[in-house]
Amino acid sequence: MKLASNSNLPEPDRALVLKDAEQLTFLEVPAAGTKRNLSPLPIATGSPSQRERVRLEQKYRDAFEHRLDWRRLVTYVPNKGLPVYNWFKYKEGFSRELVVRLVRQFGLQKGDIVFDPFVGCGTTLLAAQELGLHGIGVDILPTSVFVARAKLTKWPDLDEILSASQKLLEAPFREPKSTFPRDVRIINLAFTKETQAELLFFKEETEKFQPPFRHFLLLGLLSILESVSRTSKDGQFLRLVDKKIPPVREALRSILGRMAADLSELRTFGQEPKTKAVVRQGDAREMCLPVRYEGRVAAIITSPPYLNRYDYSRTYALELCLLTAKSHRDMVNIRHSLLRSHVESREHANKAIELPALDLGSGVSFRSFCENRPKIEDGHRCFCSSRCFFSSLASVL
Ligand SMILES: C[S@@+](CC[C@H](N)C(=O)[O-])C[C@H]1O[C@@H](n2cnc3c(N)ncnc32)[C@H](O)[C@@H]1O
Numbered sequence: 001m002k003l004a005s006n007s008n009l010p011e012p013d014r015a016l017v018l019k020d021a022e023q024l025t026f027l028e029v030p031a032a033g034t035k036r037n038l039s040p041l042p043i044a045t046g047s048p049s050q051r052e053r054v055r056l057e058q059k060y061r062d063a064f065e066h067r068l069d070w071r072r073l074v075t076y077v078p079n080k081g082l083p084v085y086n087w088f089k090y091k092e093g094f095s096r097e098l099v100v101r102l103v104r105q106f107g108l109q110k111g112d113i114v115f116d117p118f119v120g121c122g123t124t125l126l127a128a129q130e131l132g133l134h135g136i137g138v139d140i141l142p143t144s145v146f147v148a149r150a151k152l153t154k155w156p157d158l159d160e161i162l163s164a165s166q167k168l169l170e171a172p173f174r175e176p177k178s179t180f181p182r183d184v185r186i187i188n189l190a191f192t193k194e195t196q197a198e199l200l201f202f203k204e205e206t207e208k209f210q211p212p213f214r215h216f217l218l219l220g221l222l223s224i225l226e227s228v229s230r231t232s233k234d235g236q237f238l239r240l241v242d243k244k245i246p247p248v249r250e251a252l253r254s255i256l257g258r259m260a261a262d263l264s265e266l267r268t269f270g271q272e273p274k275t276k277a278v279v280r281q282g283d284a285r286e287m288c289l290p291v292r293y294e295g296r297v298a299a300i301i302t303s304p305p306y307l308n309r310y311d312y313s314r315t316y317a318l319e320l321c322l323l324t325a326k327s328h329r330d331m332v333n334i335r336h337s338l339l340r341s342h343v344e345s346r347e348h349a350n351k352a353i354e355l356p357a358l359d360l361g362s363g364v365s366f367r368s369f370c371e372n373r374p375k376i377e378d379g380h381r382c383f384c385s386s387r388c389f390f391s392s393l394a395s396v397l
Helices: 004-008 014-023 048-059 068-073 077-081 096-105 123-130 142-151 158-170 185-190 193-206 213-223 248-269 317-323 328-337 366-371 374-396
Strands: 025-028 113-116 134-139 231-234 237-240 277-281 297-302
Touching: 068 077, 068 096, 077 096, 096 123, 096 297, 113 123, 123 134, 123 277, 134 142, 142 213, 142 277, 142 317, 158 193, 158 213, 158 248, 185 231, 185 237, 185 317, 193 213, 193 248, 213 248, 213 317, 297 374, 317 328
Parallel strands: 113 134, 113 297, 134 277
Antiparallel strands: 025 297, 231 237
């Protein structure tokens, strides 16, 4: 398939090819005349598992298209300069441009419904909204759900937002009534006692506002957590760093000012979205879309978590503790509930799944093979999880 915009893409960078290609998954309702290619893998076909793998690859070869020339779009980096998209740094996200290209490639029309079962910070739905499409998103992480919903809000009058921000920023400090979970170790490592008190104070103050103002202010507060902490998001977890930490009030003033400026700019140059975007909290392995959406989803644009790469409950531990988690136990429950993208998540309950193509060779039982190779077992579970959500997706399309 050829795209007119390909010529604008930068030169290939070999180091990025595998990494980026791995993260993108998309299913589509194919546009008429779409041609796809899948290059065969250079594998021996001797063992039963490899034969099964080849059979599956043959069977589904028309369902995949490799676009390594789009690899730079499968990262959050292009969103960093985009209003609203950049309100919350979500390094695991993909770009608006990727969604725009896929929507064009799939031949979607205004009013169509796009679904993202791993909605993250809402990139798919935001881009869909811009293009006049309706969107439904699901994510298991409460912070993602909050951030995606907030970014997709149809904000009221800008003056009201400015005055709410002003009121919050001028509130005189008092000792907060609430506390962070005492048994989550990273909180005391990340924040000084003063910063914790300021953050909790501002969180309590945001609760005095009605939605959607409360959500606007709280999103601002969530967005500054990394900058007022001694941590840096580092893929797998939070890395402790030595850096100058700004006062919470100043960091908040800066982000709320920037968010309001974005809205003002969008009002000047854009139009109010007329489409609907719904974000639900849920597990993609147990698709929970209302029946009314069944058979009505025109495309699924999504990126599930990497295998053994990110533990979102650790990367977003600070945000989770400010937003919902009350204890270490809450954090552990969230960690276990995530798709098998890291070594601590749990197997999905009551799903015994046969994956013949992942058998590890004749004469070696899976269990005994795994005993010395935990990573392989993690991989197997991840694919079992993936099989669950792919089955769920099939019921939605
Ligand atoms: C790669 S990110 C998606 C980023 C998104 N494309 C964006 O641009 O913001 C994967 C998301 O899957 C979510 N996730 C992990 N396990 C899940 C599950 N079982 N069900 C639904 N969402 C899950 C994570 O919380 C994370 O937000």
